[in-house]
Amino acid sequence: MGTMMEMMESMPQAATTGMDMAMMQECIEACSAVSMTATMCADADSGDDMARCASMCANMADVATATMRMMMRPTGYEPGVMHAMMTACVTMAEACAAECRRHAEMHEHCRICASACEAMVETCRRAMSSMSAA
Amino acid sequence: MGTMMEMMESMPQAATTGMDMAMMQECIEACSAVSMTATMCADADSGDDMARCASMCANMADVATATMRMMMRPTGYEPGVMHAMMTACVTMAEACAAECRRHAEMHEHCRICASACEAMVETCRRAMSSMSAA
Amino acid sequence: MGTMMEMMESMPQAATTGMDMAMMQECIEACSAVSMTATMCADADSGDDMARCASMCANMADVATATMRMMMRPTGYEPGVMHAMMTACVTMAEACAAECRRHAEMHEHCRICASACEAMVETCRRAMSSMSAA
Amino acid sequence: MGTMMEMMESMPQAATTGMDMAMMQECIEACSAVSMTATMCADADSGDDMARCASMCANMADVATATMRMMMRPTGYEPGVMHAMMTACVTMAEACAAECRRHAEMHEHCRICASACEAMVETCRRAMSSMSAA
Numbered sequence: 001m002g003t004m005m006e007m008m009e010s011m012p013q014a015a016t017t018g019m020d021m022a023m024m025q026e027c028i029e030a031c032s033a034v035s036m037t038a039t040m041c042a043d044a045d046s047g048d049d050m051a052r053c054a055s056m057c058a059n060m061a062d063v064a065t066a067t068m069r070m071m072m073r074p075t076g077y078e079p080g081v082m083h084a085m086m087t088a089c090v091t092m093a094e095a096c097a098a099e100c101r102r103h104a105e106m107h108e109h110c111r112i113c114a115s116a117c118e119a120m121v122e123t124c125r126r127a128m129s130s131m132s133a134a
Numbered sequence: 135m136g137t138m139m140e141m142m143e144s145m146p147q148a149a150t151t152g153m154d155m156a157m158m159q160e161c162i163e164a165c166s167a168v169s170m171t172a173t174m175c176a177d178a179d180s181g182d183d184m185a186r187c188a189s190m191c192a193n194m195a196d197v198a199t200a201t202m203r204m205m206m207r208p209t210g211y212e213p214g215v216m217h218a219m220m221t222a223c224v225t226m227a228e229a230c231a232a233e234c235r236r237h238a239e240m241h242e243h244c245r246i247c248a249s250a251c252e253a254m255v256e257t258c259r260r261a262m263s264s265m266s267a268a
Numbered sequence: 269m270g271t272m273m274e275m276m277e278s279m280p281q282a283a284t285t286g287m288d289m290a291m292m293q294e295c296i297e298a299c300s301a302v303s304m305t306a307t308m309c310a311d312a313d314s315g316d317d318m319a320r321c322a323s324m325c326a327n328m329a330d331v332a333t334a335t336m337r338m339m340m341r342p343t344g345y346e347p348g349v350m351h352a353m354m355t356a357c358v359t360m361a362e363a364c365a366a367e368c369r370r371h372a373e374m375h376e377h378c379r380i381c382a383s384a385c386e387a388m389v390e391t392c393r394r395a396m397s398s399m400s401a402a
Numbered sequence: 403m404g405t406m407m408e409m410m411e412s413m414p415q416a417a418t419t420g421m422d423m424a425m426m427q428e429c430i431e432a433c434s435a436v437s438m439t440a441t442m443c444a445d446a447d448s449g450d451d452m453a454r455c456a457s458m459c460a461n462m463a464d465v466a467t468a469t470m471r472m473m474m475r476p477t478g479y480e481p482g483v484m485h486a487m488m489t490a491c492v493t494m495a496e497a498c499a500a501e502c503r504r505h506a507e508m509h510e511h512c513r514i515c516a517s518a519c520e521a522m523v524e525t526c527r528r529a530m531s532s533m534s535a536a
Contacts, residue, residue, distance in 0.1 A: 320477055320478055321478075323475045323476075324478035326471075326475060327471070331487065334465050337460075337461070337464050338461045338464065342457075343454055343456075343457035344455075344456075344457025344458035344460070346458070348497070349461070349490075349494050349497050352490040353465065353493075353494070355489070356486040359486035359487075360483050360487070363480050363482070
């Protein structure tokens, strides 16, 4: 993630639009981990009883990707929009983690995906509190 | 959109998960229009004073794409997650339409993008009311 | 697709970068249909024997989406890049259609997805010939 | 990237479909870095003379994201499709790096984006040679 940190430090927009880039970077890393683990979990799920898990993971990967891209665009930053998107991402992650946890003992990929979702929920919630306080 | 309608009619999951496919299809079409117009509006924006518009349109395109993909996955449908995602999409669209409206007289692409966003807001709000009533 | 046609007509970049917007619009519509049918086919696939179909459809949806977005950005148009991306999209679509055809008699969603892929291959090949001739 | 490595080790499909997961992981990391730096570079570009850079970076981010997602789906792995997609990704990256290099002295974000693209080209070329040899 060294490249991204370097990139974020080079961005002058952060100052003007008020996006907290250090906080965002933690969220981006957490979203990136989820977008990857959820994509791989969806791909590894097979069998009738895993269809719901695969579908939720596919949704999770798309939502995490869209959320992290929004976090990488300080120029168009709008606190209200970011808050709504992070809420959607956290809501999706709680549902996805709950589903993956049900198969965590049987499928290692579900356990890893659930953990990544839970970590992202925590990171995003912390950022949302700090945004609300500002 | 004939292909998609045919596809949706072929999906047995709708029945089991309770996603209203006819309602969703209208939303998908509205999101698809926005994902396209916002992508093109962002690309057409140039000049210092259009940077914020371009950034918001890039966000809008990503959010609309992720939202419509979620609408095309009845297997993992969760009403609470869908509601949060549609809320994020509508919040983004209101901000994007407001920004695009500011340049609508000067740039035809901004006028078209704003209209597509406004139409999607209306369609999604209607679907959200009907989901809440259910 | 009325909104998109209106949008494309409003884009002055087409003239400067030499992207054939009428040709591109046909390709965008074909890619859009595939991005939707492949997303829905992947979601509908369940059972051990459908895992490969679901994975290929998930890839197909992502490639079609990235390809159509490139087609909606005349400002950064590069014929060589577009040609490589359309080649990737066509290669993916041929593989996806072949896989879906194998289940087309059993699953209506596979039949629809295969047809959309095949139609896109034809449209893109035609556009690629016309680009090469230019 | 610890989470992803753990995930990849948990995936039994790799063995059956023949995707070289260690090689893929290096490529995924390089694509992930580009998808982030190109998204941020596009957002930071403003002014008439940067419109082409912004458009190419937006394309680059989408292509890198689609490519890395394909690399995270061993279940549907097809060597020919992967080769075509990596070719598209490398072709896009060379064009994007060339454009960003033109502004690298003036814009730090362009320098960082160009470097990430160049590193990805090298990593992907190495993987493609090893795939062809197999």
